[in-house]
Amino acid sequence: MNYQFKAASLAATAMLAASSPAAAQSLDQTINEGFASATGWFVSFIFSPFPGTTFPWIVMWLVIAATVFTLYFGFIQFRAFPHSISLVKGDYSDPNDAGEVSHFQALSTALSGTVGLGNIAGVAVAVGIGGPGATFWMILAGLMGMASKFTECTLGVKYRNEYDDGTVSGGPMYYMTKGFKERGLPAGGFMAILFSIFCILGALGGGNMFQANQAHAQISNVVGDYPGWITGLVFAGIVFAVIVGGLKSIAKVTEKVVPFMGVLYVLTALVILIMNFNMIGWAFSEIFSGAFTGAGVAGGMVGALIQGFKRAAFSNEAGVGSAAIAHSAVRTKEPITEGFVSLLEPFIDTVVICTMTALVIIITGQLISDPNTGLYLLDEGASTIQTVDDNKGVALTSAAFSSAIPFFKYILAIAVILFAFSTMISWSYYGLKAWTFLFGEGQTKELVFKVIFCIFVVIGASANLGPVIDFSDAAIFAMAVVNILALYVLMPVVKDELDSYLSRLKSGEIRKFH
């Protein structure tokens, strides 16, 4: 997930505070305070720790779910991994279906919604607070999150709506209503409404305002300070042209450049790792020892664990339900195949890309340790590890990459902007699906949401609405509360699909076309 890392938003705050006129500042303050007092209870409820611990219950909720799905489906993420790859390659695609949405396309579209700031900045926050050991827990959470994705995306395809004109709508709200009804259970409709409300709020906040805010922070980082509303208007104009005007060309360019940027990012990280190949062993020993001893980091081992799990969840959205919306358009007779394909998503997002970021930060020596004891030195507040030049969040990642390849910070800035844009396009769609679920489909109703969405782009870029962003993050996690509850109820459906599919695969009834 591409938002919620406070350090960077604080940096953006400072920048905006310096540039905003006094009048706007007071207006921002009024909005902030009003919003904070109205929604603060909700934010602190979602992020509140277990009694007697510092462990946020919402993180536990996601981890337990991932563990349950992993065990219930017998480590499906490892068993089905090779089959998932051949599905994406198109080995099982009927050539007569050419021209329909392929597994690869559904996967790449869903990925462009999740790969982004979470991978670049979120990881830096995790390692900056939890130390190298956080990486271990992040990878573990990514591996287990694959089972959550598998479950939700299978259901997303199975219970999608297919309309007479050939379009489709899918996602948690549809499996909640149709799936619960099929099993004769109550409350499906209520949960779907609740989910849709959280989804709209999350789309406007984390999927929109936070992205615009961070994109502006990045641009002003490179070209110097200027008012955020300018960025906001430009972004809103482009988003408007794409989602309202149907301007395909911009979307097409982004959708082509974003995967390229992702590949470039991973390749650059690999080059840096190869340049320092003699330190890779050391980096992994730091990761493993840090994971279980929490050597010298804030909160010790538990601190590393919370950070790792939290950032993995923020980054790959497993269990949140958003991916179920993106994946449901694929052309397949077997819903389970999309589940197989979707389990690659947390793998690529978290296990590969996030790990690359973490390794580069560790290997380039951004975290300062005591030369005598080898323990990491903490900042004055003792909450974060001291870093070279005191970089935090996206600046830490940028510094790590630039220390090996100096001009990379410019490429990274472009990548952040494009990732932010593609995440906004994806979330505008998720939000719209929830909106039409609540209010019905229709051009005017859809236009209302799209215009609201564009207005929030300007707000997000021009003002620092910390509480609003906190609230929208809380809303996205609230999506996970409702969604996972539904997944527990419906997981036997997925089990039946899985058993039937695997037996037909074994008997040769399902065969390769290529």
Next chain:
Amino acid sequence: MSRKFVVGYDGSDSAKAALAFTTDLAKVQDGSIVVAHVLEWSPYSFLTPTELEERHKRRGEELERAEAAILAPAVESLKNSGLEIETALKYGHIATTLGAIAQESGANQIVIGRNGEPGLTSRVFGSVAISLAQAAPVPVTIVP
């Protein structure tokens, strides 16, 4: 022995020339013609969420349009030739798909029109003619 020709047809002037050439050939050789149109498509291209949602609908529209605007006029123009005419309409990589159509229909030859001068694009990415020459399962004739 009756011969079957697959003509790669997109309604362009060179495609019309290819079709005319094939018609003459087929008349002489007592053959039949498959008028084939391929809609360029890669399963590895990138789409936005909205495009994903509408893909199935758009695909139907695209097929309808190609049938009406490209294939139907071609068949109409051959109505009085006395030849047996089939059509094929598919998505995919153009050269590969033309090859597959030839194989499926049991054709003996593929005929295509030449696509103008060799430009930079075709130097870098190759052209349909070159790809077919390299990979086609049956002889290929290129009509200027």
